[in-house]
Amino acid sequence: MTARRTTTRKFFGRMSLPERNFVAEALRTETVGGVLLLIAAIVALIWANTLQDSYASVSHYHFGPAALGLDLSVAHWAADGLLAVFFFVAGIELKRELVAGDLRDPKAALLPVAAAVCGMAVPAVVYTLTNVVGGGSLDGWAVPTATDIAFALAVLAVIGTSLPSALRAFLLTLAVVDDLFAILIIAVFFTDSINLPALGGAVVGLGVFWLLLRKGVRGWYIYVPLALVIWGLMYNSGIHATIAGVAMGLMLRCHPLEGEDHSPGEHIEHLVRPVSAGLAVPLFALFSAGVSISGGAIGDVFTRPETLGVVLGLVVGKAVGIFGGTWLTARFTRASLSDDLEWADVGAVATLAGIGFTVSLLIGELAFVRNTALTDETKAAVLIGSLIAAVFATVLLKIRNAKYRALCEAEERDEDLDGIPDIYEQDNPAYHLRMAEIYERKAAEHRRLAEVAGGASEGNDGPA
Structure with a gap:
């Protein structure tokens, strides 16, 4: 009888060269976008706390065709319109991960999926327990469940940490899965009523969009107007309009055919990602992060159960959930950590994932839509929780920075100057x-x- 061979996989091992190059390019764009996002958030806070009336009048200024149900405020256009571009890119990223990335292999996908699920479930549990004990509202349970990859990478850019490519790829894949579940949460839990004719029209529009893609029809002048129609119908259906962006992103083909250097999905993502990271998300932050901050308001964040639950969910829940999900996956599967890394590195990345900004702010607006004061307090809690997570992550990453720098130098070394790192x-x-x-x-x-x-x-x- 022959003994069954057991294969051991390494978590966060060296990536393939094409995957590494793709991740590096994507992270460069996200890092620049994250810095712009950080700047936009700071400008919003300064504007809202120095010229409050001006900020409010601009944010609440309405424009758009009322006959089509689209007479929206500037802040509303930023949340429902511009973020559709962000979720369109997220849809393409998810599709690419499913057909060519880590998620295409069920065994490889197990780690980021388990980490993302635990990283969303534990913050929700932390929020719920905090509000059950404190007698607060449970409506905001989903606020601390999201991770903002752009903001997290902006923190890495600011502190100059040379995080190894495998850990960066894990953070990126984790955020993609995180975005997927956030989309499902928005679609399922924050849809009060449905306008069936509008929803039917959006579905028909998506069908036309898919059919044109299948037929190989090209031309932005066809797809952009069609996308706007689909978005408008989805908005009027009662389902959050950003779902339209995700659906269209998932329809794009993300694997190249014979003779193609890049798939249509990769090409469009390359064109749209800078618009998303450099324009759409920063403008959303500009008109969403502007909350009044004072000593009393900051104190209220730590005394009110709803806002305290958000802070604890981001700082404690995210770190415990992601680290625990990763450890459990290693514990109960035939996998182990890469020889170059330690569990402290996983803990640092898990803490970094506690930076929940864009989607957390969006869910906060949806969760307390009928309570403006609590909405602003929740936004403040998101900002404070993200800041605390960023500080903790910075300390942990700085401790290991010398080790990271040595790993990155080994990955980048190219002594024969052929453009391919020697390690490959x-x-x-x-x-x-x-x-x-x-x-x-x-x-x-x-x-x-x-x-x-x-x-x-x-x-x-x-x-x-």
Whole structure:
């Protein structure tokens, strides 16, 4: 009888080179967008606390075709309109992960899915327990469940931490799954009533969108007007309009055919991601993060059960949930942590995921839509909770920064200057031949310099 072979997988091991390059490009865009998001949030806070009347008048200014049910405020257009672009990109990311990324393999997908599920369930439980004990409202249970990948990467950019690519990819994939569940939460729990004719029209529009894609029809002048019609119908249906963006993103083909350098999904994501990260999300933050902050208001955040639940959910619930989900997956599957990393690294990333901004602010508006004062207090709680999580994550990441820097240098080293990191060529005989030639040339150059130096010293030994 032959013994069954057991294969052991490593969590956060080295990625394939194409996947690593894609993640690096995506994270560069998200990092820039995160910095703009951070700037927009700061501007919103300054504007709202120095020129409150001006901020309120601009945010509540209405425009749009009333006959189509789209006479919305500026803040409403930012939340329902511009964020549809953000969720469109999220839909493309999810589709790509399902067909070409970590989520295509059920075994590889188990880790980010388990971490994301636990990272959303535990904050919801923390919020619920806090409000059951404190006698608060349970309506905001979903507020601390979301992670803002752009803001998290902005923190990494500011503190200059060289997080290894595997951990960055885990954070990105985790955020994609997180966005999926946030979309489901918005669609299921924050839809009060449904306008069936409008919903039917949106479904028909999505069907036309899918059919045009299947037929290979091209031209932005066709898809952009159709997308606007679908968005308008989805908004009037009673389901949050951002769902339309997700649905259209999921319909795009994200695997290249023979002869294609990039799939249509990758190409469109490359064009739209800068608009999402650099314009849509920062403008949403500008008109959503402007809440009045004072000593009393900050104190209220830690005394009111609804806002305290949000802070604890982001700071404690996210870290415990993601770390616990990852540890349990390793504990009960044939997998172990990469030899280069420690569980403290997973804990730091889990803490970083407690930065919940864009989607948390959106859910906060939906959860307490009938209570303006509580909506603003919840926004303040999101900002404070995200700030505390960012500080904790910064401390943890700084402790390990020297180790991260060494790992990144190993990943980036390219001594043969062929544009491919050496770590990906170690099993290639041609690589070893090139490296032998490089070392021989260096040795010859060192010998020549030594001979020149020796000759010069002999010439100087004689009498003047």
